[in-house]
Amino acid sequence: MLFEHTVDMEIDGERTALVLADIQNDFLTEGGKYYVLIEDLLKRNNVSANLETLLQTAKDNNFPVFMSPHYFFPHDHHGYTSLGPMEDLALNGGIVARQSALNFEGVQGSGADVPDRFRKYMEDSATTITSRHVSYAPTNDLVLLLRRRGIEKVIMAGPVANLCLEDHMRNLIQNGFEVVMVRDAVAAAVNEEGAGYDAAMINWRFMANAVWTTDEVVRRAKAAAAT
Numbered sequence: 001m002l003f004e005h006t007v008d009m010e011i012d013g014e015r016t017a018l019v020l021a022d023i024q025n026d027f028l029t030e031g032g033k034y035y036v037l038i039e040d041l042l043k044r045n046n047v048s049a050n051l052e053t054l055l056q057t058a059k060d061n062n063f064p065v066f067m068s069p070h071y072f073f074p075h076d077h078h079g080y081t082s083l084g085p086m087e088d089l090a091l092n093g094g095i096v097a098r099q100s101a102l103n104f105e106g107v108q109g110s111g112a113d114v115p116d117r118f119r120k121y122m123e124d125s126a127t128t129i130t131s132r133h134v135s136y137a138p139t140n141d142l143v144l145l146l147r148r149r150g151i152e153k154v155i156m157a158g159p160v161a162n163l164c165l166e167d168h169m170r171n172l173i174q175n176g177f178e179v180v181m182v183r184d185a186v187a188a189a190v191n192e193e194g195a196g197y198d199a200a201m202i203n204w205r206f207m208a209n210a211v212w213t214t215d216e217v218v219r220r221a222k223a224a225a226a227t
Helices: 035-044 047-060 085-093 116-122 142-148 161-174 196-207 214-226
Strands: 016-021 065-068 127-129 153-158 178-186 210-212
Touching: 016 047, 016 142, 016 161, 035 047, 047 065, 047 116, 047 153, 047 178, 047 214, 065 116, 065 142, 116 127, 142 161, 153 161, 161 178, 161 196, 178 196, 178 214, 196 210, 210 214
Parallel strands: 016 065, 016 153, 065 127, 153 178, 178 210
Antiparallel strands: none
């Protein structure tokens, strides 16, 4: 029997936020250390343009934006008894690497930095940059900061659909948030088992309140702002 996704979510202008994970050069900019793993899907889904559309829509319709960055510091290499394959790649490959939480030397323009295309949307009082997440899950203050703003519903996107973004989704669902995932503002890598993007889409259909396109987000956001 085929499972049919019948749940949906209504955008509430007072309680809805755009939540993005990993809007950083290593994921989204040509030459980035992770970019090479997801380049084909980034281009096919027009991810950067769709992310910018989501950001512009949030600004135009007064939805707060939250961005959860992924950083690795040198001390993250110490004390691990074992690493998952993607953690090993990230730590030993220097993905989104920074010297420390207290040292910003070399961050500007690095793989850990925000791409120039998105900077103007991030550097304002309506955008909250959370503390970093480690591994995939939002091991940071994202839930706290959403709660403080009175947010109950989130629209989510980011470049690594089946890892960081999905773990953020699961965590927010478990904390009582309603969640919409944006299917064409995401990408994922491929391995010998199959496509990470397909895995994400299957899981999201079972778990998220809704899975929309960027155009659907824009349409609904405008409608909500007009009421």
